[in-house]
Amino acid sequence: MTIPAHRRAFGEHLRALRQANGHASQEAFAHHVGLDRTYISGLERGARNPTLDVIVKLARGLDVSPAEMLATIDA
């Protein structure tokens, strides 16, 4: 299954924000935001299609704006 470019970009940016935010492991970050580690892993690989509710939850866990979560996705 080819991964759409916007999901790949979202996942790579999520990983970069997570690491920059001091959450070295997906496990710790998953616990911090109340999501499952395997779901975080899937998001970062571009294998999942998160909803607005999830994007806002991730943004709050990373202390960034929801818009920042999509900042690297081209129009």
Next chain:
Amino acid sequence: MTIPAHRRAFGEHLRALRQANGHASQEAFAHHVGLDRTYISGLERGARNPTLDVIVKLARGLDVSPAEMLATIDA
């Protein structure tokens, strides 16, 4: 059912972007982006929880960046 603030903000901004983009009716815009009119109506009322794929599709239909779609949602 109380509508979460971030879904309300998303819906209001979607409506404003749609109207600013010249799509006077939800019907015309729904056709333009290949989505159902009732789904667009639900999004604008904050009654739906769109996925990343849908947010990107809406952004392209409105000629704005995906991040702009979330610009009015507070962190």
